[in-house]
Amino acid sequence: MSRRLLSFIAAFIFLTASAFAQKVAATPPMGWNSWNHFADKVTDADVRAAADAIVSSGMRDAGYIYVNIDDTWEAGRDSNGNIQTNKKFPDMKALADYVHSKGLKLGIYSSPGPKTCAGYEGSYGHEEQDAKTYAAWGIDYLKYDLCGLREVMDKQSGGDRLKAFVIQKAAYEKMHKALVATGRPILFSLCQYGWNDVWAWGPEVGGNAWRTTGDINDTYARMETIGFSQAGLSKYAAPGHWNDPDMLEVGNGGMNADEYRTHMALWAVLAAPLLAGNDLSKMSKETLGMLTNKDVIAVDQDALGKQGDRLWAVGPYEVWAKPLSGGAKAIALFNRGELASPMTLRLKDVGFPQGAKLRDLWKGTEVTAKNGEVTQVVPSHGVLFLKVSQ
Ligand code: GLA
Numbered sequence: 590m591s592r593r594l595l596s597f598i599a600a601f602i603f604l605t606a607s608a609f610a611q612k613v614a615a616t617p618p619m620g621w622n623s624w625n626h627f628a629d630k631v632t633d634a635d636v637r638a639a640a641d642a643i644v645s646s647g648m649r650d651a652g653y654i655y656v657n658i659d660d661t662w663e664a665g666r667d668s669n670g671n672i673q674t675n676k677k678f679p680d681m682k683a684l685a686d687y688v689h690s691k692g693l694k695l696g697i698y699s700s701p702g703p704k705t706c707a708g709y710e711g712s713y714g715h716e717e718q719d720a721k722t723y724a725a726w727g728i729d730y731l732k733y734d735l736c737g738l739r740e741v742m743d744k745q746s747g748g749d750r751l752k753a754f755v756i757q758k759a760a761y762e763k764m765h766k767a768l769v770a771t772g773r774p775i776l777f778s779l780c781q782y783g784w785n786d787v788w789a790w791g792p793e794v795g796g797n798a799w800r801t802t803g804d805i806n807d808t809y810a811r812m813e814t815i816g817f818s819q820a821g822l823s824k825y826a827a828p829g830h831w832n833d834p835d836m837l838e839v840g841n842g843g844m845n846a847d848e849y850r851t852h853m854a855l856w857a858v859l860a861a862p863l864l865a866g867n868d869l870s871k872m873s874k875e876t877l878g879m880l881t882n883k884d885v886i887a888v889d890q891d892a893l894g895k896q897g898d899r900l901w902a903v904g905p906y907e908v909w910a911k912p913l914s915g916g917a918k919a920i921a922l923f924n925r926g927e928l929a930s931p932m933t934l935r936l937k938d939v940g941f942p943q944g945a946k947l948r949d950l951w952k953g954t955e956v957t958a959k960n961g962e963v964t965q966v967v968p969s970h971g972v973l974f975l976k977v978s979q
Pocket residue numbers: 624659660705706707734780803804
């Protein structure tokens with residue numbers, strides 16, 4: 590085969606794969622995931638209740654479409670090697686039908702290793718078979734969590750880190766190909782905690798999103814560490830391929846309202862997947878209000894598809910900006926300190942003239958700048974979240 594023909598075929602495969610990626614994740618995925626609240630206790634009934642609540646609360650109409658089952662749905666395999674569900678999930682196809690009947694999509698979880706993080710059955714050696722099973726059930730999203738593959742990588746690489754990386758990458762690529770071969774659009778979410786600079790090669794292995802960090806938990810300290818560590822990653826996100834600093838903890842009770850508003854605002858600036866992680870059947874009005882704030886979601890989902898980044902940081906004060914379509918920008922002034930403090934935004938510092946329009950996204954009110962500046966007291970661990978436009 591001539592080199593020209595080969596490069597033509599390679600370009601064709603790349604463009605097809607990238608068109609496929611954009612179709613399923615043109616904007617960061619939004620939905621719910623069972624892990625942060627239910628962990629290994631999640632059942633079919635919990636997932637149905639989450640689907641019901643997403644619809645009745647208005648979250649679906651706000652953009653939350655994926656209902657994702659995390660780890661612990663798996664049993665072993667039958668004599669033909671087909672993956673089985675355990676007794677918490679008696680009929681996955683029926684569950685998918687139920688979720689679809691609500692205008693939602695169903696996500697599932699597996700590992701490229703023999704075992705998942707919680708010690709359940711992984712997809713190692715059964716990738717094509719599992720992909721086919723997911724497609725037959727009607728699955729729309731796969732979170733693929735490295736965990737059990739680490740042992741395999743260690744053994745097969747003999748401790749050589751480059752070899753281990755090659756094994757890891759091949760494992761993700763293998764499942765991507767298996768998913769594509771099913772012909773069903775299945776969003777592919779890589780979960781390997783940001784190792785080996787996954788943002789640089791995630792798109793190559795078909796990732797529509799990739800975790801950039803270890804696990805979040807429901808504390809301000811952990812959320813802050815994860816969220817603010819994302820500075821510098823904006824260039825790796827694009828329609829079809831998103832950095833994923835892990836799922837939301839909003840409404841789980843471990844942070845106060847200012848801290849949860851910081852969590853949501855920061856994730857929106859980061860164009861992060863917005864996967865609610867609370868019990869949707871028991872959420873307060875305040876939690877629902879945060880999760881469904883239209884202005885905040887619009888920042889995350891903006892059609893330009895550009896992730897925001899840090900503009901500057903001085904002590905505990907940070908300003909982050911995200912370019913939006915139509916030349917607008919979302920600007921977040923974060924106070925990571927222990928005391929409330931006035932913070933000032935100078936319009937010219939973010940590329941806008943004195944007369945620019947300003948909106949406070951959490952309050953839903955217009956803000957007037959004086960002499961091209963806005964100063965407001967930002968609570969401890971809180972945020973002043975603004976949209977600036979001409
Ligand atoms: C890992 C992942 C979590 C969750 C658990 C499930 O820790 O990072 O998000 O999926 O596994 O076992």
